[in-house]
Amino acid sequence: MTVTYQVGGGGHLDIDFWLSDPMNMALAKHYKQSTGTASITAKKDGRYEYCFSNVMSTIADKVVSFNVHGVMYVSEDEHMAPVEREIRALAQGLQAVQDEQEYIVVREKVHRNTAESTNERIMWWSVFQTLLLIVVCAWQVYYLKSFFEVKRVI
Known part of the structure; x- marks a missing residue:
């Protein structure tokens, strides 16, 4: 087994x-x-x-x-037909191919989940960077405006 x-x-x-x-x-x-x-x-x-x-x-x-x-x-004796031996060999090969295919399907699921997770993290990082860029731009405009304001001392 x-x-x-x-x-x-x-x-x-x-x-x-x-x-x-x-x-x-x-x-x-x-x-x-x-x-x-x-x-x-x-x-x-x-x-x-x-x-x-x-x-x-x-x-x-x-x-x-x-x-x-x-x-x-089942013991293979000399009375077994060559066709029967070939059928058993083909059945074992087919089972090996089926096992490999199931393994590949599971691996594909794991890789797809990893790719989707990475894609989601990249999206949220891009949103954060965009918001940070907007905040920094607004702060720079405000700061530069303060340079050009006329300050009078009374």
């Missing part, structure tokens, strides 16, 4: 992950990771559990994309 995951949004883009066997023994643990893969070979029958935890950052919600793949190994 293989579990792949990626945090697509929220907080510092990190999450805790663990995978345990039917006896509740931890087979894989990842702490504060943004992406990860855990592969195991099942030695026992029963329910294997995987869990994502956001305990270290309970304030920020997280968006997690994950895939779980199970492969049943």
